[in-house]
Amino acid sequence: MAQVQLRSVVKKYGSLEVVHGIDLDIADNEFVVLVGPSGCGKSTTLRMIAGLEAISGGEIAIGERVVNDLPPRHRNISMVFQNYALYPHMTVRENLGFSLKIANRPQSEIDRAVEEAANILSLSDYMDRKPGALSGGQRQRVAMGRAIVRHPEVFLFDEPLSNLDAKLRTQMRTEIKKLHQKVQSTIVYVTHDQVEAMTLADRIVIMRDGHIEQVGTPLEVFENPVNTFVATFIGSPPMNLLPATITNGEVAIENGPSVALPSAFEGKVREGQAVILGFRADNLMPRGHSLPMEGQHAAFDMKVNLSEPLGTETLLFSSLAGREVQAKMLNPRPVSPGETLPFQLDLTRCHLFDAASEASLR
Amino acid sequence: MSRLKPPAWFVLLLPAIIILAAVVLIPLLLSLYSSFTPYRLTRPDSLYRWIGFANYEKALTSIHFWTAFGRTVLLLTIALNLEMLMGLGLALLVNKVTWGQRTLRTIMMFPMMFSPILVGFQFKFIFNDNVGLVNNALQSLGLTDQAIPWLVDGKLAFFSILVAEMWSATSVFAILILAGLFAVPRDPIEAATVDGCTPWQTFRHITLPFIMPFIYIALAIRSLDVARAYDIVQIMTNGGPARRTELLWTLIGRTGYVDARMGYANAMGYISIFLAIFFTVYFFRKLNAARGELGMAS
Incomplete structure (x- = not known):
């Protein structure tokens, strides 16, 4: 078990720099998820930790050792790949035991470790099949089993669930979480799916264009996004963002109504400042179909363009100040397109970002 | 009136x-039949004398045939x-x-572009004991002062033929294995x-199993090639000196066309075919097993 440290890590392909000096400390036994849109450098970072990509600058340390120049086999890590990367010519049993066989461990020890991994992942029924005869979910479990038999210091997961269908993905997500509780080790997990990131992570690292935008617990990054990118990337549906100006101590939405300045931002904005008002669909609800809003809130009417019933709630697509905003309706009733409803916006949960830097003003 | 309509x-x-019969079946049956006759190209009427398995007996008891085999x-x-x-390795x-690989791949195929006859002539020159490159080089380097009889000594001649074969065909393996890689x-x-x-x-446990099917395909193709080796040997040594580099098909070719004993040559040819069939079947079995290993079996 070990902590992982990244210090000003840079990755260049020729003259093209794709990871721009990132710093990250991952604690022992921590489950850290790197998340971001494709091309943000998250997989490259993971592959540098694994040793599959050379590090162009900076330092990576696993435990106490700087591993920059160590080949993957000396880093004591395991990796689960996006498309499983099973050995097609070996049975499940051989796949699981391969790393131990290579390390010349005694057969009895290999058998015990393989048996243990197979039990944890309920693979015992398929031990003599080859990967070609397994379903996607089973292959994924074999790939995970192959990673755990070695008891490595660090597990690396590279988008392990993206090739599975939605239902299986949810199921495997739970299994990965259970696995982490069972085997207790440091996990670095890469995904582009923010739901996976939210549900699995102890801490989330949000990356964009080779930079780290924010590091924090799932709730931190959800509640206090440092900029509009994180605000729209984390949470589903994405946060509504409306350009506004601070006028007369109020937030005047461009071409729309003015709302009171949320008290959390008092003293943090100046008169006339161009800002972006951000709020989640969960905090904009039609009156009578909302959570009780006891604190500071605003009220205005909006026309509903489209509704998506989800059962316990309905997602409403309306327009405010000429932009589409998403709202939620609890205890839903059928809403016909074009219907105008009175909405309430919970100002205590609103965010203000600077219009120029897009950084949070909190 | 209705005639019989096929x-x-x-x-x-x-x-x-009709085409198959003309091109394959009739020649096959004719040659098979002639192997049971003392058919000589110079005496056409000998084609009609049936002698049973005499040719086969002769071949199977012939020391020349078995050495060539x-x-x-x-x-x-x-x-x-x-x-x-x-x-x-190549x-x-x-x-x-990483740089110039296409060019290298093209260059690698050069040996396959030459007619085996020309390869034969080239290596006949290279291994010539008086004017050949090899002897000249060895003498200039002071490694020997004698003219080594590369194509005259039985063992050296076999070695020389082997070198020529390998020069012309290693690239077949290289290209196919590269495709596999x-x-x-x-x-x-x-x-x-x-x-x-x-x-x-990694090479031993992962890469090699993946390229084994390609290796077996190359082996199957080349085993047929070598089993019918004729041209290079014919040019370099003509099976000589004194039959010391005689291969099956130089023997059969000489028996059939020089000695004109076509019946006997055909009998030896039919026995030799089994060699080619054996190797083909063997390598295809191996190929299927290797594909099965990878879960690619049909």
């Missing part, structure tokens, strides 16, 4: 049947193994090249690296 399928297949198998075994190893090296998925190799494999272990 069924449609027969009419439709007739052109194919044994030598062919020996050449096949040595040439195929060495060509495979060298081709594999392919692995070329696969590592291109098809090896990157993921399992990376997984093996992370799993703790050294580069050699």
Whole structure:
């Protein structure tokens, strides 16, 4: 078990720099998820930790050792790949035991470790099949089993669930979480799916264009996004963002109504400042179909363009100040397109970002 | 009046049947039949004398036939193994090249572009004991002051033929194995690296199983090639001196066309065919087993 440290890590392909000096400390036994849109450098970072990509600058340390120049086999890590990367010519049993066989461990020890991994992942029924005869979910479990038999210091997961269908993905997500509780080790997990990131992570690292935008617990990054990118990337549906100006101590939405300045931002904005008002669909609800809003809130009417019933709630697509905003309706009733409803916006949960830097003003 | 009308399928297949019969079936049956006669090209009427298995008995009891047979198998075994190893090495090296690989691949195919007859002539010159390159080079380097009889001494002549064969055919292996290396998925190799494999272990346990089918295809193709080896040997030594480099098909060719004993030559030819069939079946079995290993079996 070990902590992982990244210090000003840079990755260049020729003259093209794709990871721009990132710093990250991952604690022992921590489950850290790197998340971001494709091309943000998250997989490259993971592959540098694994040793599959050379590090162009900076330092990576696993435990106490700087591993920059160590080949993957000396880093004591395991990796689960996006498309499983099973050995097609070996049975499940051989796949699981391969790393131990290579390390010349005694057969009895290999058998015990393989048996243990197979039990944890309920693979015992398929031990003599080859990967070609397994379903996607089973292959994924074999790939995970192959990673755990070695008891490595660090597990690396590279988008392990993206090739599975939605239902299986949810199921495997739970299994990965259970696995982490069972085997207790440091996990670095890469995904582009923010739901996976939210549900699995102890801490989330949000990356964009080779930079780290924010590091924090799932709730931190959800509640206090440092900029509009994180605000729209984390949470589903994405946060509504409306350009506004601070006028007369109020937030005047461009071409729309003015709302009171949320008290959390008092003293943090100046008169006339161009800002972006951000709020989640969960905090904009039609009156009578909302959570009780006891604190500071605003009220205005909006026309509903489209509704998506989800059962316990309905997602409403309306327009405010000429932009589409998403709202939620609890205890839903059928809403016909074009219907105008009175909405309430919970100002205590609103965010203000600077219009120029897009950084949070909190 | 209704005449007997052949069924449609027969009419439709007739052109194919006629062509196959003319090109394959009749020559095959004729040669098979002639192997049971003392047929000589110079005495056409001998084609009609049936002598049963006499030709086969003669071949199977002939020391010349069996030495040629044994030598062919020996050449096949040595040439195929060495060509495979060298081709594999060459392919692995070329696969590592990042700049100018296309050009290298083209250059690699040059030996395949020459007629084996010309390769024969070229190596006959290279190994010539008086004016040949090899002897000249050895003498200039002071390694020997004698003219080594490369094409006259039985063992050296066999070696010379082997070198010529390998020069012309190693690239067949290299090209096919390189194609195999291109098809090896990157993921399992990376997984093996992370799993703790050294580069050699990765090659042994992951890469090699992936390229085995390609190696067996190359072996199957080349085994047929070598089993019917004729041209290079014919040019370089003509099976000589004194039959010391005689292979099956130089023997059969001489018996049939120089000695004009076509019946006997055909009998030996039919026995030799089994050699080719054996190796083909053997390598295709291996091929299917290797594909099955990878879960690609049909």
